[in-house]
Amino acid sequence: MLLERARAEVDPVLRAAIGSLPGPMRGVALHHFGWEQADGISADGGSGKAIRPALVLAAAAALGGPEARAGAARAAAAVELVHNFTLLHDDVMDPDTTRRHRPTAWTVFGDADAILVGDTLHALALRLLAQDPHPASPAAAARLADCVVELCAGQHADTAMERCAPGEVTLDEVLSMAEAKTGALIGSACAIGGLYAGASDEEVAALDAFGREAGLAFQLIDDVIGIWGDPCRTGKPAGAGLAARKKSLPVVAAFASGTPAAAELAELYARTSEKEDLDDIAPIVERAGGRDWAQDQAADRMARAMQQLARAVPDPEAAGGLLALAEFVTRHSN
Amino acid sequence: MLLERARAEVDPVLRAAIGSLPGPMRGVALHHFGWEQADGISADGGSGKAIRPALVLAAAAALGGPEARAGAARAAAAVELVHNFTLLHDDVMDPDTTRRHRPTAWTVFGDADAILVGDTLHALALRLLAQDPHPASPAAAARLADCVVELCAGQHADTAMERCAPGEVTLDEVLSMAEAKTGALIGSACAIGGLYAGASDEEVAALDAFGREAGLAFQLIDDVIGIWGDPCRTGKPAGAGLAARKKSLPVVAAFASGTPAAAELAELYARTSEKEDLDDIAPIVERAGGRDWAQDQAADRMARAMQQLARAVPDPEAAGGLLALAEFVTRHSN
Numbered sequence: 173m174l175l176e177r178a179r180a181e182v183d184p185v186l187r188a189a190i191g192s193l194p195g196p197m198r199g200v201a202l203h204h205f206g207w208e209q210a211d212g213i214s215a216d217g218g219s220g221k222a223i224r225p226a227l228v229l230a231a232a233a234a235l236g237g238p239e240a241r242a243g244a245a246r247a248a249a250a251v252e253l254v255h256n257f258t259l260l261h262d263d264v265m266d267p268d269t270t271r272r273h274r275p276t277a278w279t280v281f282g283d284a285d286a287i288l289v290g291d292t293l294h295a296l297a298l299r300l301l302a303q304d305p306h307p308a309s310p311a312a313a314a315r316l317a318d319c320v321v322e323l324c325a326g327q328h329a330d331t332a333m334e335r336c337a338p339g340e341v342t343l344d345e346v347l348s349m350a351e352a353k354t355g356a357l358i359g360s361a362c363a364i365g366g367l368y369a370g371a372s373d374e375e376v377a378a379l380d381a382f383g384r385e386a387g388l389a390f391q392l393i394d395d396v397i398g399i400w401g402d403p404c405r406t407g408k409p410a411g412a413g414l415a416a417r418k419k420s421l422p423v424v425a426a427f428a429s430g431t432p433a434a435a436e437l438a439e440l441y442a443r444t445s446e447k448e449d450l451d452d453i454a455p456i457v458e459r460a461g462g463r464d465w466a467q468d469q470a471a472d473r474m475a476r477a478m479q480q481l482a483r484a485v486p487d488p489e490a491a492g493g494l495l496a497l498a499e500f501v502t503r504h505s506n
Numbered sequence: 507m508l509l510e511r512a513r514a515e516v517d518p519v520l521r522a523a524i525g526s527l528p529g530p531m532r533g534v535a536l537h538h539f540g541w542e543q544a545d546g547i548s549a550d551g552g553s554g555k556a557i558r559p560a561l562v563l564a565a566a567a568a569l570g571g572p573e574a575r576a577g578a579a580r581a582a583a584a585v586e587l588v589h590n591f592t593l594l595h596d597d598v599m600d601p602d603t604t605r606r607h608r609p610t611a612w613t614v615f616g617d618a619d620a621i622l623v624g625d626t627l628h629a630l631a632l633r634l635l636a637q638d639p640h641p642a643s644p645a646a647a648a649r650l651a652d653c654v655v656e657l658c659a660g661q662h663a664d665t666a667m668e669r670c671a672p673g674e675v676t677l678d679e680v681l682s683m684a685e686a687k688t689g690a691l692i693g694s695a696c697a698i699g700g701l702y703a704g705a706s707d708e709e710v711a712a713l714d715a716f717g718r719e720a721g722l723a724f725q726l727i728d729d730v731i732g733i734w735g736d737p738c739r740t741g742k743p744a745g746a747g748l749a750a751r752k753k754s755l756p757v758v759a760a761f762a763s764g765t766p767a768a769a770e771l772a773e774l775y776a777r778t779s780e781k782e783d784l785d786d787i788a789p790i791v792e793r794a795g796g797r798d799w800a801q802d803q804a805a806d807r808m809a810r811a812m813q814q815l816a817r818a819v820p821d822p823e824a825a826g827g828l829l830a831l832a833e834f835v836t837r838h839s840n
Contacts (some may be wrong), residue, residue: 194659196666221650261625265618284599284665287621291595291628298632299651302644310644311635316808317633324622324629325528331618332530 174496178226178248185249189296193289200281200289203262206272210280212327220272222371223390223501224361225252230493231379234485244368246304247312251361253297258323258357260290265331294320308367313432315367319360326352333419338427338441346424350391351384360389362494366484385477386498392470393502395420396463408423421469426462433460472500508830512560512582519583523630527623534615534623540606544614554606557724557835558695559586562573565713567698568819578702580638581646583694586652587611589630592657592691594624599665628654637748649701653694659685667753672761672775680758684725685718692721696828700818712818720810720832727836729754730797733788749798755803760796767794808836 189202202208205219225248233241261274262268264286272277278286301313329349333341362383366376399422427434437456458464477498485491524535536542539553559582567575596602596622597610604610612620635647663683667675696717700710733756761768771790791797811832819825 193655194662196662197655197659258625261621265621285662287595287599289591289660291625292655292658294625294628295651295654298636299648300636302632302647302651313636313647314633317636319631320629321527321531321626322624325531328528328530328622405765 174219174230175223175226175500178229181229182222182225182246182248182252185245185300186252189249189253189300190293192296193292197285197289197292200277200285201293202278203274204256204277204289206274207430208310210275213341218255222252223497224255224357225249226497227358227361227369227383227494228365230497231362232368233365233496234369234490234494235366235371236369240369242327243306244365246300247306247309247364247368248361250297250300250312250316251357251364253293253300254320254323255357257290257293257297258320258327260286260293262327264290264296265327268453306368312364312367315360315364319356322352322356326350326354326356329353331459338419338424338438340431341419341424341427341478343421343424343428346419346421350421351388354391354394355384355387358390359383362484371484375484378480380497382477382480382484385473385480386501389470389473389477390501392421392466394467395422396470399423399457400463422457422462422466424462425462425465425469426457429460429462429465431460433457436460470502474498508564508827509555509557509560509834510553512563513556513599515563516556516559516582516586519579519634520586523583523587523634524627526630527626531619531623531626534611534619535627537608537614538590538611538623540608544609554590556586557831558589558691559583561692561695561717561828562699562702564831565696566702567699568580568703568824568828569700569705569709570703571752573702577640578699580634581640581643581698581702582677584631584646584650585691585698587627587634588654588657589691591624591627591631592654592661594620594627596661598624599661599673640702642698642704646698646701649694649698653690656686656690659686660684660690663687670753672753672758672772675753675758675761677755677758677762680753680755681722684755685722686727688728691722692724693717696818705818709818712814716811716814716818716828716832719807719814720835723804723807723811723832724835726755726800726807727803729756730800730804733757733791756791756796756800758796759799760791762792763794763796763799765794767791772795804836808832 186205187207190198190205193201199208199212203210205216207219209215209498228244228248228251229241232244232247254275259271260277261272264278264283267278268276269279276286277289283290297316298313301309301316304312326349330353333346333349359380360383362374366379371379423437426437433456435451437460440453440456464494478495481491481494481498485494520539521541524532524539525537533542533546537544540549541553543549562578562582562585563575566578566581578823593605594611597605598612598617601612602610603613610620611623615623631650632647635643635650638646663679664687667683693714694717696713697710700713705713713800732754757771760771767790771787771794772785774790812829815825815828815832819828
């Protein structure tokens with residue numbers, strides 16, 4: 173309900189921004205958002221759950237009421253545009269072929285178009301803020317630009333880790349990477365909502381910390397679902413990350429466990445053949461404690477997120493929207 | 507002299523922005539700017555001629571004097587960051603192996619790093635403007651973001667044209683592409699300088715038109731130098747564009763000439779073998795009138811640029827800096 177409401181407030185801004193793109197690039201963007209098929213036929217579905225814009229709006233409402241929420245629609249759209257720009261680029265680099273149950277943009281339009289349309293979404297995000305007369309917009313733009321640097325650093329660390337042997341990656345490194353890649357933008361979404369409500373520096377910092385912790389919980393659960401979840405719900409083939417030997421959080425935790433199952437896992441990961449091992453890997457990660465660790469960590473992060481939320485928004489009633497969204501992301505992902 | 511002065515004013519802002527990047531991405535950026543070798547040893551040379559930031563500063567000075575010029579240093583650095591972000595991405599897509607006499611970033615660090623560091627330079631550009639207290643900074647940021655969309659559309663058209671047979675591309679199409687890919691940012695640089703001088707909408711529009719015409723002249727001359735120039739000066743292998751069957755402006759003009767040399771060129775371009783034809787192609791493009799057409803067009807564009815400059819800055823003495831830069835770019839390129 174919270175998400176549908178946010179989508180209804182943000183979609184018109186998003187569609188107007190994307191509608192301003194030159195023809196061929198607009199088509200790529202509409203396809204990426206699930207609003208158009210590759211052949212130009214209009215479609216409806218699968219532009220993601222809009223968690224980040226919902227957090228911008230909920231944070232603005234929590235500290236500034238309905239008026240602040242209404243004023244933050246452009247900022248919420250800007251955050252969603254940044255999220256989608258990074259998805260387009262990450263899919264080229266990783267290279268991932270499926271997202272939100274559809275083929276990724278680069279598989280349909282080629283690498284160059286996916287890179288260019290990512291660049292234009294990035295520009296549209298910052299244009300929305302530059303043209304927003306709200307007094308918070310320059311601070312929001314600076315924060316969002318900083319966040320892009322952190323997102324890129326996270327993606328850089330992720331691709332660098334893919335080249336390492338599993339034993340060379342520590343749990344701290346992979347947690348830092350996840351914080352940069354996922355926590356940073358969720359934190360920024362909350363912080364930007366606070367800025368649009370005229371929040372104090374302390375409140376904005378607490379909102380950022382709330383989002384980062386909730387984002388890390390989100391990533392931990394997303395990794396668990398990626399290995400043990402239902403592919404019909406995730407929109408990605410089951411075990412795709414395992415097949416690509418991805419160093420997801422549960423896998424690195426399993427490697428670091430020092431259990432006999434960890435040694436077994438290392439042996440299996442070292443093999444080059446892929447498909448036939450898939451069914452074997454998940455139970456070993458589980459036996460090595462990777463699944464339990466991830467779920468405990470997620471619960472721990474959520475507890476910390478709640479502490480930060482109480483600092484930022486002491487009134488439990490006002491904090492309700494943010495709380496509901498944070499709990500939503502630990503139950504669903506993507 | 508004008509360029510050295512601009513570099514001295516802008517480099518500290520650029521270096522501070524790049525210095526704020528996380529370690530591994532900073533190294534890629536420093537290499538791209540020619541400030542560090544791939545092994546981390548500091549280097550000095552070849553970060554380009556800084557024509558775009560020089561135009562920002564000269565336009566600000568032309569309409570607002572030394573004070574406006576001094577206030578526009580961040581905006582000038584932002585324009586140079588956007589230029590370099592697009593170079594990093596274009597080099598991945600094209601794919602070009604040499605720029606400014608050095609190997610391109612993707613050849614040294616890989617595609618993913620070149621894409622990510624391009625993204626961070628884009629973010630740094632818009633962060634500089636978001637954090638700039640100057641009253642013109644929001645309008646400059648919106649204009650720069652619009653320009654990124656146009657740059658991407660130009661690059662999109664360029665890569666799409668590479669897939670066409672030469673006879674399928676019209677001179678108008680390739681001129682539009684060149685205006686988007688080169689004219690737009692040079693026009694924006696001049697317009698942003700005007701904004702920082704508090705110029706009127708008419709003056710800003712004339713400055714933009716001045717820059718676009720001068721930029722197109724620049725591109726025409728750059729294409730001529732790319733085919734007939736000295737590789738020691740251009741920093742690119744002679745005839746690289748011809749070898750890749752690039753549809754540069756002189757080549758498309760030659761194809762469209764209807765001369766016997768045009769038919770000869772079509773026959774030669776259709777062949778798949780590359781190296782041995784290089785020495786043959788340039789004289790045919792010349793006989794088909796491609797070189798003369800490009801030089802006439804460049805002169806024509808420069809005349810139009812001068813008209814726009816007179817509209818924007820009627821005082822010839824105040825216009826001197828912009829005039830000198832525009833003439834500089836038609837004699838030198840890159």
